[in-house]
Amino acid sequence: MKNINSKFVLMLFLVFAIPFCLYIGKTKPHMQSVFMEENIKNKVQTILDSNKDKELISNRSYDKFIYLVFNKDNVKTHYVIDTKTGEETSLFYYIKEERKEDFFNKINELLYLKYPKFIADSLVGEEKIKDVLLFDNELVLYYDKEGIEPKIEEDLLLHVNYNEVKDYLDFTLLLDSKYENENGYHYDKTKKTVALTFDDGPNGEKTNRILDILEENKAHATFFMVGNRMEYDKSTIYNVLNKGSEIGSHSYNHKNLKRMKLEDVLEGEEKTQEIFKNITGKEIIYTRVPYGSINDNIKENLNTIFINWSIDTEDWLHRNKDRVVQTVLNEIEDGAIILMHDLYDSTVEAVDTLLPILYAQGYQVVSVSELAALKSVQLEQHKVYHSLKEI
Ligand SMILES: [Zn+2]
Numbered sequence: 001m002k003n004i005n006s007k008f009v010l011m012l013f014l015v016f017a018i019p020f021c022l023y024i025g026k027t028k029p030h031m032q033s034v035f036m037e038e039n040i041k042n043k044v045q046t047i048l049d050s051n052k053d054k055e056l057i058s059n060r061s062y063d064k065f066i067y068l069v070f071n072k073d074n075v076k077t078h079y080v081i082d083t084k085t086g087e088e089t090s091l092f093y094y095i096k097e098e099r100k101e102d103f104f105n106k107i108n109e110l111l112y113l114k115y116p117k118f119i120a121d122s123l124v125g126e127e128k129i130k131d132v133l134l135f136d137n138e139l140v141l142y143y144d145k146e147g148i149e150p151k152i153e154e155d156l157l158l159h160v161n162y163n164e165v166k167d168y169l170d171f172t173l174l175l176d177s178k179y180e181n182e183n184g185y186h187y188d189k190t191k192k193t194v195a196l197t198f199d200d201g202p203n204g205e206k207t208n209r210i211l212d213i214l215e216e217n218k219a220h221a222t223f224f225m226v227g228n229r230m231e232y233d234k235s236t237i238y239n240v241l242n243k244g245s246e247i248g249s250h251s252y253n254h255k256n257l258k259r260m261k262l263e264d265v266l267e268g269e270e271k272t273q274e275i276f277k278n279i280t281g282k283e284i285i286y287t288r289v290p291y292g293s294i295n296d297n298i299k300e301n302l303n304t305i306f307i308n309w310s311i312d313t314e315d316w317l318h319r320n321k322d323r324v325v326q327t328v329l330n331e332i333e334d335g336a337i338i339l340m341h342d343l344y345d346s347t348v349e350a351v352d353t354l355l356p357i358l359y360a361q362g363y364q365v366v367s368v369s370e371l372a373a374l375k376s377v378q379l380e381q382h383k384v385y386h387s388l389k390e391i
Helices: 002-050 097-114 117-123 162-168 204-216 227-242 262-280 296-301 321-331 345-360 368-374
Strands: 055-061 065-072 075-082 129-134 138-143 157-161 192-201 222-225 246-249 305-307 337-341 363-366
Touching: 002 065, 002 075, 075 129, 097 117, 097 157, 097 162, 117 345, 138 162, 157 162, 192 204, 192 227, 192 345, 192 368, 204 227, 204 345, 222 227, 227 246, 227 262, 246 262, 246 368, 262 296, 321 345, 337 345, 345 363, 363 368
Parallel strands: 192 222, 192 337, 192 363, 222 246
Antiparallel strands: 055 065, 065 075, 129 138, 138 157
16 A cells, blocks of 8 residues: 555656656746836836925837936936846946947037037046936936036036947947937027127138137137238138138228228129138128228128127237237127237137137027128128127
C-alpha cells in the first residue's frame, strides 16, 4: 500500500504540480508588471498628493517614463518616474551615454544661435543649466544668469526642438515636420528697438570689424555709403549684405547737396544707384544726405526715402569711445536712430562696449528696414525720418 500510495502522490504531483508550476512561471512576469503598475500608480499619487497646493500643468506618459510638472507662483517643479524601475529620476538620465558630448555640443550651437556672444560664452556647460522641462515637441532649458556682465534683465532659456536632439535621446519623441530653431536674429515686436547707422564708408577693415561685432551681438545696422568709394571696396559691400545688414546712399561724393544744382544732385544719385547695382544687383532705397542738409527741392525731386537720425554721437568730432557710449546711453529710447561713422577705432570700440549694454537693457539693435518692420511703419519716399519713436 505504501508503494501505491507514494506512486499515487507522485502521479498527483505530476498531474497538478507541473502544470501549476508552468502556469506560475508563465504568469510571473505578468504579475510583476501588475505589481509595477500598481507601484508607479502609487508613486504618482503620492507626488500628486504632496503637490496639492500647486497647479498640475503636465502629466504625460512617455515610453520610458512618466513626466509631471507643477506650477506655483511661476516656479515649476517637475518629476520624472522611470516606468521600468518605478524610481524618480532626471531627464538627463535619458540622454544616451555615448552621445552626451554630441548632445551638449548641439545645445551650445543653439545657444550661440540665439544669444549674443557675451551671454552664450557664459552659458556653455551642463552646470549652467538650472532646469529642463519637456513640452509637446521641445525641451526647454533654463539657465543660471549669475556672473554675466552687464547684468541681464530677461530670463535666459533655450527652446530645443526634439528634431535637433532626437539622435541623442533615449526615449520616443513627437517630431515636428516643420520647425524653426530659436534664432537671435528673429527680432521681437514687443521689445524696445533702435536702428544703428554708419556714414561715410565703405571703409575696409573698420567696417568689417564693426560687422563682426554686430554679428557677435545679434545686431544689424544700416551703412550709408559714399557712391564714389563703393567700387574700391566691393568685398566690404558684400560682407555687409551677407551678414544681414543693409546699405543706403550717402550721396555720390559727400558734398552738401543744398549747395549743388538740382540736376547735379540727381545725376550723383543716379550714378550711386548704378554703381551699387553693378556690384550687388540690388537697388538702394534709402538716402542719408551729407550733414543732414536737405531742402524741399531735394526732398521733392529725389525718389528716395530720407533717413536722418535722432542720436548724434559726434564720434567724428571727439573720437572718444567713452563719450560715444555715454551719449547713446543718455539719449537712447525705443525707436531711435543712432548716427556713427565707420571711420575710427574709437567708434569700433564704442560699438563693442555698447551692444552688450543695450542688449542687457532689453534693446534690439537693427537696420532701418528692420526697425520700420518691427514698428509696422511703411516708410515713404520724399519723407525725412529722424526716428520711428512716435508712429
Ligand atoms: Zn557723412
